Amino acid sequence: xxxxxxxxxxxxxxxxxxxxxxxxxxxxxxxxxxxxxxxxxxxxxxxxxxxxxxxxxxxxxxxxxxxxxxxxxxxxxxxxxxxxxxxxxxxxxxxxxxxxxxxxxxxxxxxxxxxxxxxxxxxxxxxxxxxxxxxxxxxxxxxxxxxxxxxxxxxxxxxxxxxxxxxxxxxxxxxxxxxxxxxxxxxxxxxxxxxxxxxxxxxxxxxxxxxxxxxxxxxxxxxxxxxxxxxxxxxxxxx
Numbered sequence: 316x317x318x319x320x321x322x323x324x325x326x327x328x329x330x331x332x333x334x335x336x337x338x339x340x341x342x343x344x345x346x347x348x349x350x351x352x353x354x355x356x357x358x359x360x361x362x363x364x365x366x367x368x369x370x371x372x373x374x375x376x377x378x379x380x381x382x383x384x385x386x387x388x389x390x391x392x393x394x395x396x397x398x399x400x401x402x403x404x405x406x407x408x409x410x411x412x413x414x415x416x417x418x419x420x421x422x423x424x425x426x427x428x429x430x431x432x433x434x435x436x437x438x439x440x441x442x443x444x445x446x447x448x449x450x451x452x453x454x455x456x457x458x459x460x461x462x463x464x465x466x467x468x469x470x471x472x473x474x475x476x477x478x479x480x481x482x483x484x485x486x487x488x489x490x491x492x493x494x495x496x497x498x499x500x501x502x503x504x505x506x507x508x509x510x511x512x513x514x515x516x517x518x519x520x521x522x523x524x525x526x527x528x529x530x531x532x533x534x535x536x537x538x539x540x541x542x543x544x545x546x547x548x549x550x551x552x553x554x
Contacts, residue, residue: 316398317519318443322471323406323434324370330433332372336403340375343399350391350514351535355380357420363430368413371406371430376415378423383537386507387548389426390514396429397471397515398522406434411473411500411508427511443469449477457483460553466523470516473508474498479516480545488551490517495544513548520551530554 337360344358359376366374377393379385397407410430418425440446448468455464460483472478476496482489492513498505517533524531531554536547 316401317466317469317522319439320397320401320407320471321438321440321446322408323432323438324408326371326406326432326434330435332405332431332433336405336433337373339403340396340400340405343396344375347392347395350388350517351382351384354382354385354388355423356388356392357423359417359420361415363432366413366415366428368410368428368430370408370410371432373431374410374413374415375429375431376417376420377426377428378420379426381424384535386426386510387514387517387535390511390516391518392514393427393429393511394470394515394518400429400431401439404434404436404439405431406438407431409471409473411504427508447475454479455481455483457481459483459485460488460529463488463520463523463527463529467516467519470512470519472512472515473505474500476500476505476509476512478509478512479548486553488520488553489547490520490549490551491545492548493544494546517549524551524553 357378361374363371363374368374377389400407408430410428413428446469451464454468476498478492478496480491480493532552534550
């Protein structure tokens, strides 16, 4: 699904998600794995017309406690839904700037939404190598685990900013978020959404490492800046 998924921005109005598919989605939400277990989260499915979204039939809204790493956790969990929905031929678009009137749910703060709707199989990606992504050399320093790098560089990000930077060592991957991003997104919003992006990237990284048979220990940082350009995100110690 990493190679199939893509951001779907146009939907066929003649297609509709069935009640059975909605129930499958609700069950998938229950089975989502958190990145940080002690952060309370809730999800709500609403019709797109209940938000400012102009895409899809429904939106999946995510709410969370605002604890350290909650944005990483949001990206990590919702990307699992992105991949799950692609497996059901349901298209998804991360909708950063869309709004909902319900900014709180059971005391939790609104974070972000996924717009989604039933799609044709041909709407999804056929040749992932044609995807607009940075060269591996730009995001991946070091010669180790380049097979993993060639997979995870296809992770989606806000306005395709691709804020991840990785230093690969013999038995270690060091994950950073760069602050040197140029984007038309408002500067005050960029850090917020790039933190969510890093959670998406970590989701891809966990999947790729497991699929390739690597055993690892992931240690999350507190997103502190270690210099003027890079923010520590995680260290993966690999057996």
